[in-house]
Amino acid sequence: MQALTKAQKSRIAIRSFITTADALALRGYYKPSGKSGQTLADALKMISPEIYGTMNDPQMIELKGLEYVIDRLPRGIESCRHLILTAQDEFEHTAFEKICPLKRRRLSYRVGEYDMCFIISTGLSQVYDILTHVTFLNIEAQKIYRQMTMANGELTNEWQNLEHTVKNLDQLSTDEIHQAIWNLSILLGRTFHETKETYEYLENNRVHYQSNDNLFEIIYQIGKRMLAENDNRNKMLTVSFTPALKEMIGHNPYSEKWAKSIKDHIIAADLEKRPLHIISANLHSIRNLLYGYAAARDAGLDLDNNDLYQTIEMLRNKNQLIREYALKRGYFELSNIANIMIDVQFIDTTYFNEMAFHPLLNIQASHFSDNPPLIVVMDYAFGTQAFDIFDRLLEPYCIENNRTPLNVHSISIMGKAGILCGKKGDIMLATSHVFEGTPDNYIFTNDLLPTDFDGSISVFQGPIVTVYGTSLQNRDVLEKFKNTNWKAIGLEMEGGHYQRAISAAIIKSHISPDIKIRYAYYASDNPLISGQTLASGSMGKEGIKPTYMISKAIVEKIFKGNKK
Structure with missing residues (x-):
């Protein structure tokens, strides 16, 4: 044997x-x-x-x-x-x-x-x-x-x-x-x-x-x-x-309450017919990218018009200034929903016609003509929770017993992940999600491409492994995923669960099969290299540029797709 x-x-x-x-x-x-x-x-x-x-x-x-x-x-x-x-x-x-x-x-x-x-x-x-x-x-x-x-x-x-x-x-x-x-x-x-x-x-x-x-x-x-x-x-x-x-195993009531609360707020604001773009990300980069430049100019701050990321660095400690500016211009938020600790931001882009954006952020007034999009940014999920919340969120909303699908145009997932073929700070674009330990895998067309980035950071494209946990990673298993025909470029905990919910929603006709899907991660660690594992500590300032570079690519794709 x-x-x-x-x-x-x-x-x-x-x-x-x-x-x-x-x-x-x-x-x-x-x-x-x-x-x-x-x-x-x-x-x-x-x-x-x-x-x-x-x-x-x-x-x-x-x-x-x-x-x-x-x-x-x-x-x-x-x-x-x-x-x-x-x-x-x-x-x-x-x-x-x-x-x-x-x-x-x-x-x-x-x-x-x-x-x-x-x-x-x-x-x-x-x-x-x-x-x-x-x-x-x-x-x-x-x-x-x-x-x-x-x-x-x-x-x-x-x-x-x-x-x-x-x-x-x-x-x-x-x-x-x-x-x-x-x-x-x-x-x-x-x-x-x-x-x-x-x-x-x-x-x-x-x-x-x-x-x-x-x-x-x-x-x-x-x-x-x-x-x-x-x-x-x-x-x-x-x-x-x-x-x-x-x-609760197999039926998470918290996710159901969370999703209903989000849809209730969209309906209460009369925004349910708008093109909806869902982003799973941190709760600072999308808001700061869209509102930061205008908020700083409004406050009389000097900014670098030739370097977007230097401007972002200058705005790191201006969260309260940016938030107060945004709250008056289509931004609102929900926190502590249903005890699942996934806060949500809503961005009504109706107000963007009146705002200035950084010259290196490709957003123009012509992108907000007749039907300005609604952007919903939700904090990171944790592992299997990603399926639970998306499965519920993508279900049709119900008004007077009439079930109507949300007008979802795109879903973007960004976050940090372990990389197998590069170093900390590099960017990974998923072409499929492969579950560790099961035969399940999900292939899709990623709307993000390496050409959407400026080349100043290495960008890798390929399958990403969805693992059971950050503490259940094994070097030999990861090397096999990297070096065999899988040719995996990285690993994380949520991608496969998100895509399982998205695929199910398409099959059930809750969302269009033509929906734009985007997955991008920046490398927080390389579990195959000593000194670059998660135990070596966080990235700190090194994580700013890849985080905002991904955020920039996502919002430019959203508004390019919304252009008449």
């Missing part, structure tokens, strides 16, 4: 993780240190995501992966013994502490000293994301426990020193902090520099965003939990899934 390749083993591991996670959600609970949890841990170790670095090293605690996970889980998660995943937000008017992680749009509530409740409103991708991070944390917790205990069961000097540090942290001098970091580095199996770097990263987030505790406290609480768990099985970490969550 032919031996399996690394890529084949990894694909089996990914499928095993997802299948086990689905089964546990239906079962209703599991213990990460129990048999079911070990199945998830074994699968994750086999996948060995680049973002989790040294997770498979039994003597080294993975610090960059820890930073990544702490940024995406609620503050205090390290001390919790019971994690509850539910679909119902029953805590809005209670005294329970409401917590939102630094880098994930998800609500959690601290409902007890050792209990954390996650509100799942975005679908299965959110469940996979949480379980992946919890599995990683528990793998690291078991390593910490082995490092803090000796063969005879007694605690090491390093652990006792850490306990003293945590209890006296407010009184420690800088020199004593450095000594404590040195002691912690021994416990973690890392160098002093590596430990200090993570300490400073988490401390900066703690001070500026109150999004997490300090590194000493995090490691100490993880160790305390493991001591309690090994002393008393009743104190083992448990993850529970409520019946409400199980009922």
Whole structure:
């Protein structure tokens, strides 16, 4: 029998993780240190995501992966013994502490000293994301426990020193902090520099965003939990899934309410007959591109007419100025709709005849003649949520029992993705979406072409893989997608789900088969290159130009298509 390749083993591991996670959600609970949890841990170790670095090293605690996970889980998660995943937000008017992680749009509530409740409103991708991070944390917790205990069961000097540090942290001098970091580095199996770097990263987030505790406290609480768990099985970490969550799988009521709210606002504003252009993007680039130049001129600011991106850079801190200007000229917004954390902007271009645009933005007054378009910009979805919200949004609206399709002319998806054939900051144009782990794939004609960009940034065109999660990426699988006949150029989490909903809407005659479809991504990371993975940090200013270059291409296509 032919031996399996690394890529084949990894694909089996990914499928095993997802299948086990689905089964546990239906079962209703599991213990990460129990048999079911070990199945998830074994699968994750086999996948060995680049973002989790040294997770498979039994003597080294993975610090960059820890930073990544702490940024995406609620503050205090390290001390919790019971994690509850539910679909119902029953805590809005209670005294329970409401917590939102630094880098994930998800609500959690601290409902007890050792209990954390996650509100799942975005679908299965959110469940996979949480379980992946919890599995990683528990793998690291078991390593910490082995490092803090000796063969005879007694605690090491390093652990006792850490306990003293945590209890006296407010009184420690800088020199004593450095000594404590040195002691912690021994416990973690890392160098002093590596430990200090993570300490400073988490401390900066703690001070500026109150999004997490300090590194000493995090490691100490993880160790305390493991001591309690090994002393008393009743104190083992448990993850529970409520019946409400199980009922939501396959039918997301949040998305239905969200879509209805958007269509109700369009109808209330008497805009339902307008050409409708839907954009999934961030909530700054389209608005700033369309209104920023005119708002700045109106305020008397000096701008560079010869460099659009330099102008955008100058306007980065003028969001309030731009928003106030836009609100008087056809712009309005909806936020906190149905608790799914996807805010929406509406741009009625009727007012654009009276506005000035940057000379390098190809929008002219002749484009807004008889029937000016309505642009709806929605924030990024998360994984499978993309299908749920688009499936509902593209359904006909109903007035007095009459179902009428929305007048959708184009759908544009822009965002960030991992790249397989280039570097951070490059642009990718999808020609198809290929689902990881299933035979499903979707081919389409992308209305965006490399010639729509000025050549100052590399543009790649080809299939893009839709993955289960950022923390379930495997180098061997991705290299196979890149180097075999798939010739994939990148990976992300939503494209295939969006296109599945679009294809379904076309089949059901909810939208025209001639609709313009656009997919463009800028590369936030390259998971195949060390130092360019997601764990290496955000792009910062480097992301401005590709983001606005894609935004420019989309809005110019919209108005070129609307030209009489």
